Amino acid sequence: MNMSWQDHLQRQLERLQVLDLRRRRGGLLPRIQAKNDSRTHDTTATRLIDGPLDFGNNDYLGLRQHPHIYTAVQETLQRCGWGSGASPVLCGHHTLHSRLEQALAELNQVEDSLVFSSGFACNLGVLSCLLDQDSIVFSDQLNHASLIDGIRLGRSDRVIYNHCDLDHLKSQLKSRRAQYQRSLIVTESIFSMDGDQAPLLQLAELAGQYDSALIVDEAHALGLFGTRGAGLLEEMQLSDQVLLKLGTLSKSLGGVGGYVAGCSVTMEYLVNRCRSYLFSTAPPAAAMAAALAAVELLPSLCAIRTQLLEQARALRTRLSDMGWTVPSGRSPIIPLVIGEASDAIALSRRLGQQGIYVPAIRPPTVPNGTSRLRISLSATHTTQDFDRLCSVLGPAATKAV
Incomplete structure (x- = not known):
């Protein structure tokens, strides 16, 4: 590497280190054991050992270790091998890709869907493809980086409205919308770092009032809300009020990949114009088999969803009663807002020393001064796990290391 570049990059890394913002590869590498657990759909739950x-x-x-998914992957590997070998518009699109896309379309109550190699690639490609100089986009302040970057790559003007602030959004729509041929409002349904919920009903009403299309990222709602686990749009009966639904195969579905769901015309346009779809090797057929198996399981997991959301509610209340700053929400994402990055890192390390992994989330993932621990609940957690977490955390007054 050219030394001037190497020196520059080294200085940037050192600066991040001083600010307690440097990331490293790694994390948890424990062995994973599957065991019978009647709480999780009478099949298996994952528990970390060692x-x-x-x-x-x-x-x-808790679907990462589900035997139905294991079987689907193993059978597909034996039949198809691993890699897909080419772009989906060449010879990389397998029958399993089509079956998964049909299943996702049916789950989301739309005509069609497209599967991408990751949720980031999906959001980046879809938004940058749709936005042009004749359009404007209104984006929530706390949208995921993949949405932000997709909007930045698009050629449209953009407005960032204050987080879930309907008055601010309405004022911006009122002053800016009429200047453009087309308009998009983009939001997550459940926000990834705060675990709070977008005001989807009111957003849909504003979209209709100001002739704008609504795009909703359901990455952290898929599997958790709605009678069939399709997400918040299903729960609120708003599926027909949005232009596109964005989602992931890597969270509740326990796999890897991302997708967009909508009308067939939009999907065909993306097949022809979306660069992250056109110029990427298609995801492996085995990964599609895993996701398809997970989607097929979703309607049967209603009791698991209900129990998980109740556990999240109870833990939020418990932590708040202990003095921790816990934003409101219904999802299994429970942030403990600490403030400074160094304090969040110190608390995460203290938990780690006691055998509990809760990651510290720092800028630029969250705004300055809002570094936090992000507690993420799973159907595999037990009441004893929550008791242990609260015991080691202790009251907020004792958070200092």
Whole structure:
């Protein structure tokens, strides 16, 4: 590497280190054991052994180790091998890709869907493809980085409205919308770092009032809300009020990949114009088989969803009563807002020393001054796990190391 570049990058890393913002690869590498557990759909739940109790992953329904998914992957590997070998518009699109896309379309009550290699690639590609100089986009302040970057790559003007602030959004729509041919409002349904919920009903009403289309990212709602686990749009009966639904295969579905769901015309346009779809090797057929198996399980997991959301409510209340700053919400994402990055890191390390993994989330993932521990609940957690977490955390007054 050119030394001037290497020196520059080294200085940037050192700066991040001083600010307590440097990330490193790694994390948890424990062995994972599957065991019978009647709480999780009478099949298997995952428990970490030879490693810490994990409150850091997004495997909300505990499907990573489900035997139905294991079987689907193993059978597909034997039949198809691993890699897909090419772009989906060449020869990389397998029958399993089509079956999964059909299943996702049916789950989301739309005409069609497209599967991508990751949720980030999906959001980046879809938004940058749709937005042009004749359009404007209104984006929530706390939208995920993949949505932010997709909007930045698009050629449209953009407005960032204050987080879930309907008055601010309405004022911006009123002053800016009429200047453009087309308009998009983009939001997550459940926000990934705060665990709070977007005001979807009011957003849909504003979209209709100001002739704007609504795009909703259901990454952290899929599997958890709605009678069939399709997400918050299903729960609120708003599925027909949005242009596109964005989602992931890597959280509640326990796999890897992302998807967009909507009308067939939009999907065909994306097939022809979305660069992260056109110029990427298609996801492996075995990964599609895993996701399809997970989607097929979702309607049967209503009791698991209900129990998990009740556990999240109870833990939020318990932590708040202990003096911790816990934003309101219904999801299994429970942030403990600490403030400074160094304090969040110190508390995460203290928990780690006691055998509990809760990641410290720092800028730029969250705004300055709002570093936090992000507690993520799973159907595999037990009441004893929550008791242990609260015992080691202790009252907020004792958070200093």
